[in-house]
Amino acid sequence: MNPQAPRLYGLPKVHKEDSSSDFNLVKIHKKRRVIYSSESENSSGVSPTEPLTPDEKPPNEEAETPKSLRALRDLLDNLQMRASMFIHCSVPKIYYGARTHKQLQQVVKEFRRTAYCGDARMSILSSRDYSCIREFDKSLYKTKNDMCKECVPKKTETHSKCLYFNNKTALCHDTLPAAFDLEDLVSAGQHLKACPYYAARTMASSADIVFCPYNYLIDPFIRNSMSIDLRDEIVILDEAHNIEDICRDAATFTVTRDHVHSALQELEQLSQYAYANQDIMADVLCIIRALTNWDDWFKNQTQFVIDLPLRNGEATHTLEVEFFAETLKNHNIGREQSQVLKEHTLRIEHAIACTKSKRVDSYLSKDIQNEFISILGKEVKNNILDEIKKAIYFGILFDSTPDISHVDQMSYVIRYVHIEGDDVEVKESFLGFFPIAGKTAVELTENILTQLEVITWTHIYGLGYDNAATMAGVHGGVQAIAKEHNP
Ligand code: SF4
Structure with missing residues (x-):
């Protein structure tokens, strides 16, 4: 071990300057004390041959430190930790x-x-x-x-x-x-x-x-x-x-027969200097063989376009995938001849197999989306109903309007007092609308009661509706039936 290597002796230490004259006057060693092994003994009397680990504290040190300073030190440690977390986390771009x-x-x-x-x-x-x-x-x-x-x-x-x-x-x-x-x-x-x-x-x-x-x-x-x-x-x-x-x-690129010809020309020139290029000659000859196969392939496809009319100097013929693959195979162009192609096709086959074996849930179908909306809607409605139940007394407002397909839709709003601590607020919550099954006062009341299933009918302190006889009628209207439940 290097005799000059520094050792750490415990945590920062707080010393009272003079406890009799001024108890609050303290001195803090900002850094841990560093002792070299050549020193026989440190000033605090701790032998350097028995170093403390950084986590160990000399006896009574905590007791010597005033409470306020311990709190300050803890706060600084905490801030340091938070700062280091902040420095090490990066916001994604x-x-x-x-x-x-x-x-x-x-x-x-x-x-x-x-x-x-x-x-x-x-x-x-x-x-x-x-x-x-x-x-x-x-x-x-x-x-x-x-x-x-x-x-x-x-x-x-x-x-x-x-x-x-x-x-x-x-x-x-x-x-x-x-x-x-x-x-x-x-x-x-x-x-x-x-x-x-x-x-x-x-x-x-x-x-x-x-x-x-x-x-x-x-x-x-x-x-x-x-x-x-x-x-x-x-x-x-x-x-x-x-x-x-x-x-x-x-992932698409275009290769023409002209490209193949010029590449072959350059490679053949290169192959004439076999001695100078001996380290790459094997690869050059391999590429020449592959490109010659491609040139043959192009030549044999001419039959498909030779009689076709030209458009902008070009004739187009589309090959079926299987037939195209077959023609390549017949010209020794395929994954057996090319290591790169082999690796690519293996990767594609592996990806297809993984996709088939693993069902990936996307939750994007319209049914699932509608289910989400309905679940969220129910949750929101339940929260409002909880608030209404807490308020105990409330008023209800009902009114119907025909929709675009001429079905009468009844909308309903609940008015109640919401108390949260010292805050008192009169709230009006729209709970939804529903198609009316019948138009008589009895049927309408039944519909309304069904919608208010979780709310006690007897706590309704007000009813709001338009002047239609089925709603406002004092003898046979919804108003009269409601009064039977809650006079
Ligand atoms: S040539 Fe055009 S793109 Fe290139 S450095 Fe000059 S201004 Fe920029």
Whole structure:
């Protein structure tokens, strides 16, 4: 053991300076005392050869500490613990995905109207096609992406050819409004001469909510390039029924026979330098064999389109899935020939098997949703009835209206006094409506009594209704029958 290694001797200690002169005057050692093993004895007389563990307290220390200081120390410990909990928990970021920037514009508009706007920082991601503000010369570059990749500095370079890139930090949360859409971002970028594309990416890393098109969340390549990690974050997808198509698009790519030809050409050139490329030759030959199979496949499909009419220079023929798979197999294109394809198909088969064996409850069917609504409705009604029962005395108001299908619906409202501590409040609670089974006073009274089953009829102190004879009649109306129950 290192002889100079420090040892800890107990908790902070409180010493009375002079108990006879001033009992309240105390001195606190802020840090634990550190003793090196070379010292023979510490000042408190505890032998350094018998160190206390940090949890042990020297005898009588608690008794020496005034009660108020012990309370203060406990409070500080508590605060320290809470602060460390706060530091270690992070609030998840919200990613809001929509199909188009037009839809995102609407969402940002709504976000602007919420109470969170200003406290929650936002950013909006888009492609360079939308947010690059540098002049684009089609004769020099195919796309804005190509232009940007050439302008921004590579890892080894320090200077950018794009002045907007150099000034990108000018566009930030401090220079933008609390809620901004893509148009706002681009026009602020033009005004400040700062790149909106890179500024939005930088702001996204510190934002609480990030708005972006779907593919920024779905496509793993875009996620990687934009440094988006969705683990432990919240993802909201607007109009999520589009997701299947978006996923399919993200996993789809087009291969033409021209692509295959140019790849074969390049690989064959490479294979001529077998000695220089000996470490990759086996892979090159394997890919050449696979691409030759693909070329044969394309050649054999020509028969299906050769006689078809051309539209925009193209003829289309759709193959049945089974037939398509069969043709690939006939040309040695399949999972037996490709390890990557094999792994993918195994993963898909596994996912399908899991989905079949595991029933995933979504609770989204209309029946279940209606059941939820009915359960919640009953709960709310029971709470109101409990309040009414507590109030003991109450008045009832009934009135009927025909609905769109000409069925008379009776609505009923209870009026009662709600007392909570010193607060006294007259409440009117709408309990619902029900179709009337009959129109005579007896039938109406029966209906009303059924609805009030849990409320004692004798506690009704008032009845409210319109002037219809069946309700208001003093001899045979509901009023008269009610009086029989509660004179
Ligand atoms: S840095 Fe920004 S403004 Fe400059 S080319 Fe790239 S995307 Fe366009």
